[in-house]
Amino acid sequence: KAGVTQTPRYLIKTRGQQVTLSCSPISGHRSVSWYQQTPGQGLQFLFEYFSETQRNKGNFPGRFSGRQFSNSRSEMNVSTLELGDSALYLCASSLAATAQETQYFGPGTRLLVL
Amino acid sequence: AQSVAQPEDQVNVAEGNPLTVKCTYSVSGNPYLFWYVQYPNRGLQFLLKYITGDNLVKGSYGFEAEFNKSQTSFHLKKPSALVSDSALYFCAVRERNNFNKFYFGSGTKLNVKP
Numbered sequence: 001k002a003g004v005t006q007t008p009r010y011l012i013k014t015r016g017q018q019v020t021l022s023c024s025p026i027s028g029h030r031s032v033s034w035y036q037q038t039p040g041q042g043l044q045f046l047f048e049y050f051s052e053t054q055r056n057k058g059n060f061p062g063r064f065s066g067r068q069f070s071n072s073r074s075e076m077n078v079s080t081l082e083l084g085d086s087a088l089y090l091c092a093s094s095l096a097a098t099a100q101e102t103q104y105f106g107p108g109t110r111l112l113v114l
Numbered sequence: 115a116q117s118v119a120q121p122e123d124q125v126n127v128a129e130g131n132p133l134t135v136k137c138t139y140s141v142s143g144n145p146y147l148f149w150y151v152q153y154p155n156r157g158l159q160f161l162l163k164y165i166t167g168d169n170l171v172k173g174s175y176g177f178e179a180e181f182n183k184s185q186t187s188f189h190l191k192k193p194s195a196l197v198s199d200s201a202l203y204f205c206a207v208r209e210r211n212n213f214n215k216f217y218f219g220s221g222t223k224l225n226v227k228p
Contacts (some may be wrong), residue, residue, distance in 0.1 A: 004157070005156075014182070033214075033216075042188050042218060042219075043218040045216060048213070058132070084144075090157050096215060097213045097214075099208050099209065099210055099213050100146050100210060103160075103216075104160060105160075107155075108156070110155070
């Protein structure tokens with residue numbers, strides 16, 4: 001079975017631009033979560049989608065948004081980019097959204113904001 | 115506040131020697147416990163998890179972890195380290211009744227020297 005895939009793998013943008021990141025979960029997985037990883041803050045939860053509904057959101061400004069499609073693929077959008085948005089953005093999928101489920105992570109999209 | 119602590123930023127061990135990467139947590143209600151590994155420029159890779167039962171959990175690549183309820187610890191171990199085990203290791207803890215309350219440690223860099 002193919003793992004979680006994320007595109008693009010690397011991205012360079014300038015301040016003020018917007019960016020869309022894509023995540024394809026493992027086949028059959030319906031829950032997709034997004035995380036931001038930075039050296040200073042570590043791994044921080046952004047939001048989680050299940051069956052096209054956002055079920056929870058982390059403590060990030062409204063510039064960060066996402067959506068999930070009927071095939072469980074998910075996109076994350078960041079508008080009005082700031083230098084501090086430079087990070088590795090990780091997507092994780094799981095079969096269901098129960099606490100004991102294992103989340104499987106994609107390779108990430110490394111975003112650099114100049 | 116709920117938290118996960120990995121007290122060592124870095125662990126150095128010689129190849130062939132046993133290794134331990136420490137994790138303690140302060141999360142209420144008998145949480146579920148996970149270990150992930152991250153290689154450079156890659157996403158997080160699942161190693162093992164504790165749900166219930168035997169306190170010694172066996173996982174991928176010869177890793178195991180020991181759950182200690184009284185000490186609220188979940189240390190990762192391997193009897194004989196390999197150079198290829200060198201990577202960043204994350205402990206993660208999820209509240210038993212809340213999929214989205216998933217707390218990550220700050221990570222421990224494991225260096226295995228030949």
